[in-house]
Amino acid sequence: MTVMEQRGAYRPSPPPAWQPRMDPAPLLPDAEPYRVLGTEAAAKADPDLLRRLYTQLVRGRRYNTQATALTKQGRLAVYPSSTGQEACEVAAALALEERDWLFPSYRDTLAVVARGVDPVEALTLLRGDWHNGYDPRTHRVAPLSTPLATQLPHAVGLAHAARLKGDDVVALALVGDGGTSEGDFHEALNFAAVWQAPVVFLVQNNGFAISVPLAKQTAAPSLAHKAVGYGMPGRLVDGNDAAAVHEVLADAVRHARAGGGPTLVEAVTYRIDAHTNADDATRYRGDAEVEAWRAHDPIELLEAELTARGLLDHAAIEAARQDAEEMAADLRDRMNRDPELDPMALFDHVYAETTAQLREQRALLRAELEAEQEQHGEPEGGVR
Amino acid sequence: MTTVAVKPATMAQALTRALRDAMAADPAVHVMGEDVGALGGVFRVTDGLTKEFGEDRCTDTPLAEAGILGTAVGMAMYGLRPVVEMQFDAFAYPAFEQLISHVSRMRNRTRGRMPLPITVRVPYGGGIGGVEHHSDSSEAYYLATPGLHVVTPATVADAYGLLRQAIASDDPVVFLEPKRLYWSKDTWNPEHPTDVEPIGRAVVRRPGRSATLITYGPSLPVCLEAAEAAQAEGWDLEVVDLRSLVPFDDETVCAAVRRTGRAVVVHESTGFGGPGGEIAARITERCFHHLEAPVLRVAGFDIPYPPPMLERHHLPGVDRILDAVARLQWEAEG
Ligand SMILES: Cc1ncc(C[n+]2csc(CCOP(=O)(O)OP(=O)(O)O)c2C)c(N)n1
Numbered sequence: 206m207t208v209m210e211q212r213g214a215y216r217p218s219p220p221p222a223w224q225p226r227m228d229p230a231p232l233l234p235d236a237e238p239y240r241v242l243g244t245e246a247a248a249k250a251d252p253d254l255l256r257r258l259y260t261q262l263v264r265g266r267r268y269n270t271q272a273t274a275l276t277k278q279g280r281l282a283v284y285p286s287s288t289g290q291e292a293c294e295v296a297a298a299l300a301l302e303e304r305d306w307l308f309p310s311y312r313d314t315l316a317v318v319a320r321g322v323d324p325v326e327a328l329t330l331l332r333g334d335w336h337n338g339y340d341p342r343t344h345r346v347a348p349l350s351t352p353l354a355t356q357l358p359h360a361v362g363l364a365h366a367a368r369l370k371g372d373d374v375v376a377l378a379l380v381g382d383g384g385t386s387e388g389d390f391h392e393a394l395n396f397a398a399v400w401q402a403p404v405v406f407l408v409q410n411n412g413f414a415i416s417v418p419l420a421k422q423t424a425a426p427s428l429a430h431k432a433v434g435y436g437m438p439g440r441l442v443d444g445n446d447a448a449a450v451h452e453v454l455a456d457a458v459r460h461a462r463a464g465g466g467p468t469l470v471e472a473v474t475y476r477i478d479a480h481t482n483a484d485d486a487t488r489y490r491g492d493a494e495v496e497a498w499r500a501h502d503p504i505e506l507l508e509a510e511l512t513a514r515g516l517l518d519h520a521a522i523e524a525a526r527q528d529a530e531e532m533a534a535d536l537r538d539r540m541n542r543d544p545e546l547d548p549m550a551l552f553d554h555v556y557a558e559t560t561a562q563l564r565e566q567r568a569l570l571r572a573e574l575e576a577e578q579e580q581h582g583e584p585e586g587g588v589r
Numbered sequence: 590m591t592t593v594a595v596k597p598a599t600m601a602q603a604l605t606r607a608l609r610d611a612m613a614a615d616p617a618v619h620v621m622g623e624d625v626g627a628l629g630g631v632f633r634v635t636d637g638l639t640k641e642f643g644e645d646r647c648t649d650t651p652l653a654e655a656g657i658l659g660t661a662v663g664m665a666m667y668g669l670r671p672v673v674e675m676q677f678d679a680f681a682y683p684a685f686e687q688l689i690s691h692v693s694r695m696r697n698r699t700r701g702r703m704p705l706p707i708t709v710r711v712p713y714g715g716g717i718g719g720v721e722h723h724s725d726s727s728e729a730y731y732l733a734t735p736g737l738h739v740v741t742p743a744t745v746a747d748a749y750g751l752l753r754q755a756i757a758s759d760d761p762v763v764f765l766e767p768k769r770l771y772w773s774k775d776t777w778n779p780e781h782p783t784d785v786e787p788i789g790r791a792v793v794r795r796p797g798r799s800a801t802l803i804t805y806g807p808s809l810p811v812c813l814e815a816a817e818a819a820q821a822e823g824w825d826l827e828v829v830d831l832r833s834l835v836p837f838d839d840e841t842v843c844a845a846v847r848r849t850g851r852a853v854v855v856h857e858s859t860g861f862g863g864p865g866g867e868i869a870a871r872i873t874e875r876c877f878h879h880l881e882a883p884v885l886r887v888a889g890f891d892i893p894y895p896p897p898m899l900e901r902h903h904l905p906g907v908d909r910i911l912d913a914v915a916r917l918q919w920e921a922e923g
Contacts, residue, residue: 282720282897333897336721351722352680353652386651388683414652416628422651489627548902555892562861566890570902573909 383414
């Protein structure tokens with residue numbers, strides 16, 4: 206018997222300020238990833254939307270193979286392929302209205318292109334002629350973020366600012382499964398929930414962070430479950446089911462726009478290719494796993510549904526392929542041209558107004574380039 | 590020193606061997622980081638360690654640099670000697686809070702009662718065609734933080750020897766690995782692998798009489814090449830490899846500068862607020878009367894690290910070093 210129990214009068218009372226803040230049950234994700242294709246829910250899906258998703262998926266796949274080919278020709282410094290994940294990429298872009306913002310990470314070129322950014326400009330970072338090729342404000346797409354999860358607080362801040370201004374703008378932020386381990390992920394979700402910011406987080410759980418499998422990344426029941434701890438709903442969706450990803454994201458975007466606050470969506474998918482063209486995936490995974498996922502291909506899933514429902518015929522499939530080929534040919538042609546490089550531009554955008562120090566360094570480089578030109582003829586790029 | 594060079598090896602191989610030997614010699618040594626297990630690290634420096642020592646000794650961590658270094662602090666507090674890998678220079682930044690607020694000052698805060706023998710391995714610097722965030726030279730941030738040793742090898746022998754010393758050190762060491770030298774080959778004597786000068790000593794890699802180039806890490810081979818090229822123009826350049834930025838070897842550096850009377854500091858990181866400013870100031874303070882020209886710096890421009898297609902314009906190359914050397918002459922005459 207403890208001292209407390211001996212003192213029969215002692216009745217522990219609850220801490221005075223404590224109250225349950227909310228019932229966690231509505232925030233919990235479903236037990237299984239939500240699916241549309243091949244289920245009854247598919248009948249409710251908008252045929253036009255499904256066809257648009259299909260065209261974009263086929264384009265996206267082709268973009269991935271073309272960009273990977275360009276790495277072999279030395280036209281890209283590196284390319285992180287999203288083959289297998291096209292449904293997430295495409296649905297991400299199509300779930301947004303024009304006024305909304307997308308915050309992509311380095312693997313999300315397809316989402317960026319599907320949002321309307323020129324395919325070549327979307328590759329500038331990976332080609333290596335500049336860090337970012339497009340104006341973020343034109344298509345409301347933030348620069349591709351390489352340091353993982355660091356773009357997530359930006360998305361929260363932008364969404365919060367939009368709300369403060371009275372604009373009904375939503376931010377969609379993309380992150381990988383590995384990125385969810387970073388402190389920035391936690392801080393972003395916490396801010397978003399506390400501020401009830403109109404932001405949607407999409408985790409593309411593709412099984413690996415380079416070589417590290419999800420089991421070594423998290424002990425959570427699912428990544429979607431993480432939402433509950435912050436006080437926002439978590440949704441789990443089949444990331445290879447374009448219709449399902451689109452529906453869940455569109456729901457979350459609507460919810461955010463209506464003032465309902467943030468949502469965390471986990472899309473369960475798979476990275477078919479290696480981490481990048483420079484990675485050797487055989488060191489950390491076997492073929493059987495990859496083959497099993499190939500059989501759950503996002504394009505084939507959608508194609509089967511559309512064909513079964515008479516929404517896609519041979520001619521339409523051909524047309525989608527043709528469209529993708531044209532995009533690829535254009536990408537190839539333009540990427541095979543040497544980019545216009547101007548070394549003097551190194552000093553152009555360090556500050557709004559350049560400093561005396563940088564002017565001095567600029568002069569030094571100009572003198573070097575002119576000397577080079579005298580020695581070897583034409584230098585690379587023009588010398589201003 | 591006996592260095593019977595018997596075997597060619599790459600810097601990456603020497604680093605791997607240093608980790609393996611340190612783990613075999615001391616069960617307290619633990620390697621951890623992103624992808625250090627099955628993959629062997631993105632540069633393969635930890636290749637085979639998990640296989641040999643098990644996942645508890647060479648651990649794939651969750652993807653979180655603050656977490657990696659923060660947990661290493663606790664492990665070190667409990668008597669382990671963590672060696673953590675930051676995958677690339679710019680991905681160490683999330684761990685800065687731990688590094689600056691705890692790792693660097695734990696000994697000081699606890700009046701010497703709580704040393705933290707942690708080695709933080711950071712692949713750094715450019716020249717490998719990496720895209721944004723893969724080529725930063727972050728040494729100035731580290732050396733501005735009291736309590737950290739900051740070490741950077743430029744030779745295969747030093748890669749091994751300095752890493753073993755870093756792991757054995759009872760102080761935290763930021764171990765900067767010049768990633769463009771990972772694959773550079775060198776002859777090396779694995780029979781006497783630790784046979785190098787201690788942390789804190791600089792080494793004259795090439796004796797000379799007319800001026801001293803002071804450098805470290807990725808710029809050492811460039812300086813040696815410049816010294817060769819300068820010979821044709823009548824310059825006999827001395828090249829000092831610092832090896833260790835903290836502690837700093839004033840003695841070797843000043844002796845070299847006094848011999849030649851002229852000095853150029855060469856490094857990739859930015860010039861303004863970079864290590865070269867500190868080094869030039871120290872030389873001026875200690876060798877003023879021996880100097881025949883101001884101490885010059887050849888550094889990266891004061892800009893964010895450029896994209897790969899333009900990085901050659903940013904990195905100090907042989908020509909830029911030779912131009913500085915020529916200016917030393919002019920300053921002396923003028
Ligand atoms: C802060 C930070 N640490 C480390 C890295 C190096 N890195 C690049 S991609 C990657 C794995 C990312 O995995 P995940 O978040 O699952 O995205 P995926 O590559 O699978 O799309 C790592 C460790 C980085 N880019 N940023």
